Amino acid sequence: MKPFGYARPRSVAEATRLLGDDAVAIAGGTDQLGLMKSGIAVPERLVSLSGLTDLDGWTRERGKGLRIGALTPLTDLETSAGFARILPVVPQALALAATPQLRTMGTVGGNLLQKTRCWYYRDEAFPCWLKGGTRCFALEGDNRHHAVLGAEECVSASPSDLAPALIAYDASVELRGARGGRTIALADLYQAPHGAKRAEHTIRATEVLTAVRIPEAALARRATFLKAMDRKAWSFAVVSVSVAARVRDGKARDVRIVLGGVAPIPWRARSAETILEGRALDDATCRAAADGAFADAEPLKDNGHKVTIGRELVRRALRSLADA
């Protein structure tokens, strides 16, 4: 690793003053240090967020929904019985993410802001488009782990298991900058890299992600998370499926289908959601929605299996909502 300066501010305001193009934030470090060790990120200075203890923990206020501090360790959400009663899909998703050590070290904010696992992006030897180079090596290369939906100049796949689960609950994120804060939909934290936008996230260099919010109304939804992996454990998603809906009298409302590992962003299958709205979650309807979720898929030479697996996981996940 290239040597760097280091600061550990005690407040978000202080952190935002210290951050900049050459001074990047580090929380659990499980992704940031990986990028730095492989020479993909070479910041002059690191701003540790570990002193911002106010951002560690979650609260639920009646009528105000759920607020999760960005510095909350993933393990804490995975193992809290109280949290599981409110949003069980999150511990479901986290139990399949990474390893116990990484979940202990990793934080909610860090998970949401982790960079793609594309092996061309992660290898210093490949000057890929996303890193400012001229082309996407995965487009012609070994692209078994890459996107089948929504890709433009870069066919990277969004790696987070947590982000799709939270987006299925209409999560928003609070971002604080030196000149004030803003709250955006979690879905809008992500962008398919294109044109001048060679990044997967829309957060600015001087902003700190401070919290995730789930609106009270969304907490009435039930949800399921399913994930296909190359191994039974410690594997990024081949495809992950987060589905949520309010089910009353056997009819689904406010349906959300959000996919991980298939597009450069957590992918909302909106047309498939529409198919289900107000309908019973019978097998034929769920199958039609599952087909719809991948209707626009454009698999690359090595990743057609993501479509086959993804369709079946969507069908199963939706069916499980009917049975819940």
Added chain:
Amino acid sequence: MAPKASSFVGPGALDVSFEVNGHPATVHIPPHRTLLDTLRETLGLTGAKKVCDEGTCGACTVLVDGKAVYSCMTLAIACEGRSVETVEGLARDGQLHPVQQAFIDHDAFQCGFCTPGQLMSIAALLRSNGAPSEEDVTRAVTGNLCRCGAYPNIVAAGVAAARKAGRA
């Protein structure tokens, strides 16, 4: 007292103090030095192994404030004021820790290179779960690769260690 306005330290070396296996330690290291390199090269504690050095294999697992973490993906400077435990601290007064004895009793290793990490992951589990099931132990060592494939015996040792510790 209000916290001091923070500014950057480094990139040169500075003093960092933390507790290692119950004893205070101060090391003079630059901010980019990992906890693993600090333990091995500065403090001479070579139990935690440097294998993948990218947070994948678990051979470098140590406990920070009682929780199992990858020391290769932890900056030593981030451990200021915290408690670090390595495999060297498991045995007490010449007595092996129950999980160490259980590894011997169950032949839970072949080459032994992943063993320190496996031991630390299970030691951390036993602190929060005094009677883990096979599944609990399996989950606890998910982040510790054993390329010899000693997993069944590692899991058996973990379950037995809890029983042994319970009787002690």
